[in-house]
Each structure stands twice: as C-alpha cells, then as structure tokens.
Amino acid sequence: MRLPGGLITAGQLRALARLAAEMGDGRAELTSRANVQLRALPAGAAAPLTAGLAAAGLLPSLDHDRVRNILASPLAGLDGGPGLTPVVAALDAGLCARPRLAQLSGRFLFAIDDGRGDVARLGADIVATLQAGAASVNGLAVTAPAVVTLMLAFAEAFLDDRAAHGSAAWRIADLPGGADRIRATVARQLDLVPAIPVPAATSAPAATRPVGIIGRHGVLLAPLGRLAAAQLDWLADQVRGRPARITPWRGVVLPDLADPPATLRAAADLGFGVDARSPWLRVTACAGQPGCASALADVQADAASFARRWPGRIVHLSGCARHCGRPAATEIDVTASSEGYQIARV
Ligand code: SF4
Known part of the structure; x- marks a missing residue:
C-alpha cells in the first residue's frame, strides 16, 4: 500500500489492522519508502483486499497505484520549517490525474524535503527541496507554488527521454546521461536556470532521524519495521486530527499528543523503540x-x-x-x- 508522504489517518490504521488480522499474518510491514506491506495473503484475497483498501481511501487510482511513491520529510511542519502535506497531496493528485504517468515504473521515486536533508539524499529520481523563501527541483530553482508542476514536468520528460532512446529504463539514473539531459530539457521548456547542486544519494544523517518526544509530538520505532494489528489499533487511538506519518526508516510520527511522556511510556510497553538507544534505529x-x-x-x-x-x-x-x-x-x-x-x- 502506497502512503504518499507516509501519511496515514486513524481510520486507515484501523483498516490495515483489520485487513492484516483477517487476511494476512496479523502484521503490517513498513518499507524504506514509507509504504506498508501485508504478507501471507491467501489465494482469493485480491478482491476483498482491494475493496477494503479502496474503502479506506488507500487506492485513489488503481492505474497509478504502483507509481505513487512519494517521500516527504516526516517532521516537516512539526518542529519548524514548512509543512509539506499540501505539496504531497497536490503531487499525488497531479500524478493520478495524468494517465500517461501510470507508465512510470514502481521503482520511480519522488522526494520532497523541507531542507533538513533527510529524504533529499535517499536516491529519489525527482527531489524537491522547500525551505522558507527558496525551492528547487533536481537543481532547478523555482518558486514554491510551482514545485509540483515542475516535479510532474520532470516525470513527463523522463518518459519522453526514455522513449526517444528506445529504452525501458525504470529510473532516471538508468539512462546514461539522463539526469543532465532531462534537467536541460525541463529548464528549456519552463525557461528556468540550473543553479542548485543536486544532493548526492546517501543515507540521511542520523541527526535528522530523531526518536522520542519532539515538542508535542512523538516519534516511535517499529521493531524491524513490523507492526502487529494491536499496535496499529493503538496508534490509531493516538491520532488526534493530523494524520500519523510513517518514516522511511520504519518509524511512526504521532503529531499533537495530549501527554507525550505518557504516550511514549505506553509505546515502550507495547514494544516500540522510543529513544536513540533502541536497536530498531x-x-x-x-x-x-x-x-x-x-x-x-x-x-x-x-x-x-x-x-x-x-x-x-x-x-x-x-x-x-x-x-x-x-x-x-x-x-x-x-x-x-x-x-x-x-x-x-x-
Ligand atoms: S533478501 Fe530476503 S526478502 Fe529478499 S528475496 Fe532474499 S530472503 Fe526474500
């Protein structure tokens, strides 16, 4: 199940808990793309599972489902800096509205970083960075309202470039010289000037992956990225308004907690990692x-x-x-x- 921006509501957490218990092995697995997997599904599960996921709002477009791979800085808008939820929603809607973009591979990855560098370096094909007063996409400086338009233009330009070279490449990096060529194409199309260095792919700095209490918010680690149905239901109970956020390092951010220390004590009792000493980091x-x-x-x-x-x-x-x-x-x-x-x- 793709979760653009890792965002997941209380109702969706409960739906996953129920589907995992009724059809899977009772657990959900968090992925390094902040998505969720259910395993051990029996033959014949496809139709009822699809219906259950669609009812929970987790399948907005069957055609585009595998290409809705959108990472976003999990703490964006919670500990300072801009919120990214509207940008994630606009990119997801823009992807699903363009039939041609369903041709992207399931490996193609978008990342939207709030400037702290936690998802910008995870090797995404299209990387947007939004900070106060500055924004860029794959090295092209742009105004913040134009970020989604530019990300979609890069995706279209990748498909054009791939077709022009008779390639079946899944990722921009699979096209020899593709990154520079596609950037130049998009810059020409939209009259933009390449100006920003593109972050090299590496892991996010540990300092950008805090665990525990961050202001009024909680950051928990799922043991080996697995969440039992009971843990999913408990997470749903903690969501108050803003959705929870799955992180690409297999954690869960719970915004706006009523009593963060009490919530973390309860989380520790349930097996979550709640501080930087946890092996699950x-x-x-x-x-x-x-x-x-x-x-x-x-x-x-x-x-x-x-x-x-x-x-x-x-x-x-x-x-x-x-x-x-x-x-x-x-x-x-x-x-x-x-x-x-x-x-x-x-
Ligand atoms: S690495 Fe693990 S999950 Fe992947 S194929 Fe091997 S055993 Fe299976």
Whole structure:
C-alpha cells in the first residue's frame, strides 16, 4: 500500500489492522519508502483486499497505484520549517490525474524535503527541496507554488527521454546521461536556470532521524519495521486530527499528543523503540523465513541477537543474496547462506 508522504489517518490504521488480522499474518510491514506491506495473503484475497483498501481511501487510482511513491520529510511542519502535506497531496493528485504517468515504473521515486536533508539524499529520481523563501527541483530553482508542476514536468520528460532512446529504463539514473539531459530539457521548456547542486544519494544523517518526544509530538520505532494489528489499533487511538506519518526508516510520527511522556511510556510497553538507544534505529532485516520463499533463515528471529553483537552499528540481515531493503548506510551486512550466516563489514 502506497502512503504518499507516509501519511496515514486513524481510520486507515484501523483498516490495515483489520485487513492484516483477517487476511494476512496479523502484521503490517513498513518499507524504506514509507509504504506498508501485508504478507501471507491467501489465494482469493485480491478482491476483498482491494475493496477494503479502496474503502479506506488507500487506492485513489488503481492505474497509478504502483507509481505513487512519494517521500516527504516526516517532521516537516512539526518542529519548524514548512509543512509539506499540501505539496504531497497536490503531487499525488497531479500524478493520478495524468494517465500517461501510470507508465512510470514502481521503482520511480519522488522526494520532497523541507531542507533538513533527510529524504533529499535517499536516491529519489525527482527531489524537491522547500525551505522558507527558496525551492528547487533536481537543481532547478523555482518558486514554491510551482514545485509540483515542475516535479510532474520532470516525470513527463523522463518518459519522453526514455522513449526517444528506445529504452525501458525504470529510473532516471538508468539512462546514461539522463539526469543532465532531462534537467536541460525541463529548464528549456519552463525557461528556468540550473543553479542548485543536486544532493548526492546517501543515507540521511542520523541527526535528522530523531526518536522520542519532539515538542508535542512523538516519534516511535517499529521493531524491524513490523507492526502487529494491536499496535496499529493503538496508534490509531493516538491520532488526534493530523494524520500519523510513517518514516522511511520504519518509524511512526504521532503529531499533537495530549501527554507525550505518557504516550511514549505506553509505546515502550507495547514494544516500540522510543529513544536513540533502541536497536530498531540501526537494525533492519528482510522478510526472511517463513514469509519469503527465497529465504534461507528466519532473519527476523535472529536480528535481536545480532544487534547485541554490534551495538551502535548499522546492521542489516538478509535471508538470501538479493539483499531486499538493505539500507545504503549498512555497516554490518549479514546474509544467510546454505552454510550459515555470511558477515561482511561494509
Ligand atoms: S533478501 Fe532474499 S530472503 Fe530476503 S526478502 Fe529478499 S528475496 Fe526474500
């Protein structure tokens, strides 16, 4: 399920809890694109699941569903700086309104950063940065109201460039010279001047991923990015007005809490990570056994013991050599093989 900007309402959290319990394995998995997955669905689940997701407002366009990959700074508008929710909504609506953009691949990624650099460096194809008085998209300076128009122009220009070169590339980076060529095309079309350096792809600085209480808001970490149905329902109970926000590092932001310390104590009792000492800030794992047919080990069950071996290090466990979801900043790479775990220091 795509959650543009990671935004999810109380009703949508409850719908996911119900669908996970009734059709899946009772859990929802958060992804590095701030999306959500349900696993272990039985044959025949497609129709009732689609109906349930649509009823919850999670499927605004079936044609465009796989291309609605939009990251946004999770704390934008909560701890200073501009709010990004209207920009996310406008980009999502603009995507869904253009039939041609359904041709983008499910790997194509948009990012909207509020200037702190937390999602600008995650390797998105189209990166917008909005700060007070300044905005840019892929290196083109623009006024804030024009950001969405420019992001959509980049997406269209990618499809044009791909077609002109007879390519089936999924990402701008897959087109040799594509980033510069597409930027020049869009600049020419809209009479803009390339002026802003494009952030290099890397992981977000740790300082941009706070955990715990931020003003009146709470930032929680989901253990290995998994949320049980009961945790989803509890999160829904905490949402007061503004939606919760799933983060690309598998956490949940709860805005506008009535009593932040009490909420965090309750969250800790439910197994959430609530401070920077939590292993769930640095340890991730793929689905592994039994959820993935390719897996050679139950990596989720083994993750906690590996986390204790290397405190403070960024550790990722993979059930096979495909390394699904491995963060770019991984320091200890643990991969299951037919002969046990292979450990590499990156
Ligand atoms: S890394 Fe391998 S085991 Fe893990 S989810 Fe991907 S395919 Fe499955």
